[in-house]
Amino acid sequence: MAADLHCHTKLSDGSVGIEDLISIAQKSGISTIAITDHDCLAGIVRGQIIGKRYGVEIISGVELSAFDYDAGKKVHILCYLADTPNRLEGLCKRTSVARKRAGQIMMLKVAARFPVSTDFIINHATGSTNLFKQHIMHALIDAGYTDEIFGELYYALFSRESETNLLAPVKYPDVKEVIEEVHGAGGIAVLAHPVMYNNTEEIEKYTELGLDGIEVWHPSASDEDIEMLSKICKKQKLLMTGGSDFHGMYGDKAVTLGTCTTPDEHLDKLKSYKAKKKRAERKAQREAEKAKSDNNE
Numbered sequence: 265m266a267a268d269l270h271c272h273t274k275l276s277d278g279s280v281g282i283e284d285l286i287s288i289a290q291k292s293g294i295s296t297i298a299i300t301d302h303d304c305l306a307g308i309v310r311g312q313i314i315g316k317r318y319g320v321e322i323i324s325g326v327e328l329s330a331f332d333y334d335a336g337k338k339v340h341i342l343c344y345l346a347d348t349p350n351r352l353e354g355l356c357k358r359t360s361v362a363r364k365r366a367g368q369i370m371m372l373k374v375a376a377r378f379p380v381s382t383d384f385i386i387n388h389a390t391g392s393t394n395l396f397k398q399h400i401m402h403a404l405i406d407a408g409y410t411d412e413i414f415g416e417l418y419y420a421l422f423s424r425e426s427e428t429n430l431l432a433p434v435k436y437p438d439v440k441e442v443i444e445e446v447h448g449a450g451g452i453a454v455l456a457h458p459v460m461y462n463n464t465e466e467i468e469k470y471t472e473l474g475l476d477g478i479e480v481w482h483p484s485a486s487d488e489d490i491e492m493l494s495k496i497c498k499k500q501k502l503l504m505t506g507g508s509d510f511h512g513m514y515g516d517k518a519v520t521l522g523t524c525t526t527p528d529e530h531l532d533k534l535k536s537y538k539a540k541k542k543r544a545e546r547k548a549q550r551e552a553e554k555a556k557s558d559n560n561e
Contacts, residue, residue, distance in 0.1 A: 267296035267526040269323060269534075270342065270456065270479065270507020272514075276301035277396040279512030283314050285521070290318045294522045296531065298325035298507065300342055303359040304393045305349050323534075324349060327456060329359050330442040331435075335466055339439045340456035342479060342505070344534060347450025355437060355445045360394055362434050367395030369432035374400055374421070377430070380407050397422050398514040414516040443474050452476045452537055454505050458493065460484035471500050476537065481506025481524040483517070503537060504530045 272278030273285055280288070282299065289297050297320060299311045308324045315322035323344060330339040346352065371385050380403055388406070389399040400421075401413045410417040420426050437445075446453040454477040458464050467478065480493040481504075497504045508523040509515070526534070 266292075266294045266522050267323075267528070267531045268294055268507050268510065268522050268524070269296075269298040269325065269344070269505050269526050269531075270300050270327070270482070270524075271297050271510045271521065272301055272327075272512075273299060273307055274391040275304050275307050275393055277392070277394075277398050277511060277514055279398075279514045280510075281391070282307050282311050285510070286311065286314050286318050286320050286322070288521050289320050292520070292522050294320070294525070296321040296323060297521075298323035298342075298344060300325040300327040300507070302327050302394075303329055303356040303363070305352060305356060306393060308349060326352065326356070328352070328355065328442050328446070329363075329434075329436045330439040331437070332439050332463075332466060337463060337466070338436070338461050339442075339463055339466075339470075340461065341439065341442050341446060341475075342454040342456045343446045343449070343451040344454060344505075345450075345452055345538065346446070347538075349449055349451070351449040352445060352451075355442070359434075359436060362436070363394050363396075366432035366434045367397075367400075370397070370422075370430050371395060371400060373430040373432075374404070378404065378407065378409060380404070396514075398511075402514075413514060439470065440473050443470070447474055450538070452503065452534065454479055454503060457482045457484050457509065459486075459489045464492070464496075467496055468500070471502065475502065477503025477505055477534070479507065480504045481526065482509060483519050483523055484509075485524075503534055505534060506530075 273282050299307045305326050311322045325344050328341045332339050375382050385403040388402045389395045398413055401418055404410055420428050421430050443453045453475055456479045478493055478497055506524045506526040508519050510521045
């Protein structure tokens with residue numbers, strides 16, 4: 265059965281509510297999804313309750329923003345199946361505050377450049393835990409200045425290469441800290457869309473930091489990328505996941521739910537991963553204790 269393990273809702277930068285997302289999954293024949301809103305855990309419990317009503321399994325998840333300061337690159341870490349997700353609240357709140365501050369600065373700059381009020385822009389973020397660029401662009405669509413979220417105007421306002429950009433910096437936590445926080449919450453750390461953020465060269469380093477898996481199947485990955493990432497996962501003994509990175513109308517291109525999915529074999533490995541890891545750790549501990557005892561005799 266199809267499992268889409270990368271989906272966004274209105275709680276972050278998606279355009280679809282939780283129940284509507286689950287309804288789309290059910291009608292699309294997708295039996296399992298993960299709601300992975302950016303730095304936001306608010307939809308987990310509600311999603312699982314609604315999922316039971318629709319007969320759709322909801323894997324608990326969150327997409328955590330990070331930065332590799334050595335490589336100078338953005339990194340996104342998907343956290344799945346955390347035992348104590350509340351332990352990630354501090355990390356999420358810190359990132360959310362930084363993003364909100366940057367969003368407000370960009371909103372003020374847009375309101376100064378276009379005849380729209382800040383209230384008008386904020387209204388487009390209703391239901392979200394933050395203010396994202398998509399909300400600002402949606403406001404500009406409704407004001408008649410463009411007819412698309414990710415078009416020429418978006419890149420003029422929000423591309424680092426644009427001389428007219430209104431970007432405000434956001435300081436994200438280091439990728440090492442994020443992976444440690446995921447494990448501290450009893451979660452599984454998976455590198456999201458490595459091709460999109462050009463993170464493939466750093467995978468070995470992240471594996472040494474404790475990375476558990478890679479999002480192999482993603483709209484940004486070509487067949488050659490998928491083959492390359494699959495080989496890395498097999499070599500490094502990493503989990504393999506897949507998801508559409510669904511954002512509804514707020515995506516940078518048209519992507520339907522289930523465009524990319526996690527095969528059953530790899531979904532089962534994800535679900536059993538922590539138990540298998542604990543068994544291996546207990547076995548290693550027993551062997552270490554036995555070796556120590558033998559040395560003392």
